[in-house]
Amino acid sequence: MIVLSFPKSVSVPVISTCSVRAWGVFCGSFVRFVPMKLHYFQTNVYKNIALNCSFFLGRRVSFSTCQPSLNMGKEKPQVYVTRAGCPTKGIDLLKQKCDVEIWSKPLEPVPREELLKKVKGKDALFCLLTDKIDKELLESAGPSLKVIATMSTGYDHIDVPEVKKRGIKLGYTPDVLTDAVAELTVGLLLATSRRLFEAHQEILNGGWGSWSPLWMCGPGLATSTVGIVGLGRIGIEVAKRLHTFNPSQILYTSRSDKPEAKPFGGIRVPLDELLAQSDFIVVTCALTPETKEMFNDETFAKMKSSAIFVNTSRGGVVDQPALQRALESGKIAAAGLDVMTPEPLPPDHPLLQLKNCVIIPHIGSATTKTREDMCILTAKNIIAALQGEPLPAEL
């Protein structure tokens, strides 16, 4: 048996001695690669070495690994966190197991150049929806990167096929934010239909005269038709909540019938029917190539002129200039947006001048507990992946 040990200078961190074994079999005898002195092992490096051996020796070399363990190595895996100010419970979890480097600013995304530099040689990346994860970034990170975990449910900022192609694990944070986003969606819908911000502004600018029969009126939910576009986890929770306001019916679009729609009597209909019948159109679908700008001149034209449009998914599902035209021309009555393009929306953006457009700054999941849960889940996704275990929430 030939025993090879690798120097610490191997560019990637390596798992401890007994956590990984690479066996090369040739000439009827064993070659055993023992990763002595090395702490965190990058499987591909060994695989490549084994393959090279087989090439030079003209013999078959086989290779096997056992699960890596974070606790066994002396050196901890390296994680880059792209934002300061993430809830400490999650970051502390990470710090127990990993060396954590954090971008210094809580309110600004890490500049692209800095991110490309910092991600180099890291084992894991903890990112937010403000960070573009694409081929360039993955190439910059290099082969050490084993897991990317985004502290978000949306993943349109990530080039998923590129990540998967490299065998990098991908974590996200579904479920933990569902209630918060559903609550906010209902709040935004009411703020838009009952003109809460506009009414408040009237007080400030002296427009509040005496009580007046039709002043600040808007549509109510009771006896209305609500249409939910994309009845996923969040859509279902929005529908359940809106059901308690006694609408006459709740319509939804989805690829298949949803048994979860039964308790609120949800009826699956084609999109055009939903657009034509709904008094409230609530968008909760994910942004994908199929849903990109699905709300455009054509779809707004199919809505009632009294329709209230509410979007808490992603700005990219809306052709925003078309929405502006629809609001200005009275093609639809009003819109409530938690998401838009770009984010942040410049303070002088024309949409902000429209009284019938309520805009809030992407705060759907912004409850303290939800953000904490999102951070903890992101940390757990990273730790699980580095330990070779299934991620609690893998994409």
Ligand SMILES: O=C(O)[C@H](O)CO
């Ligand atoms: O995708 C998400 O997680 C949400 O948009 C954050 O609020």
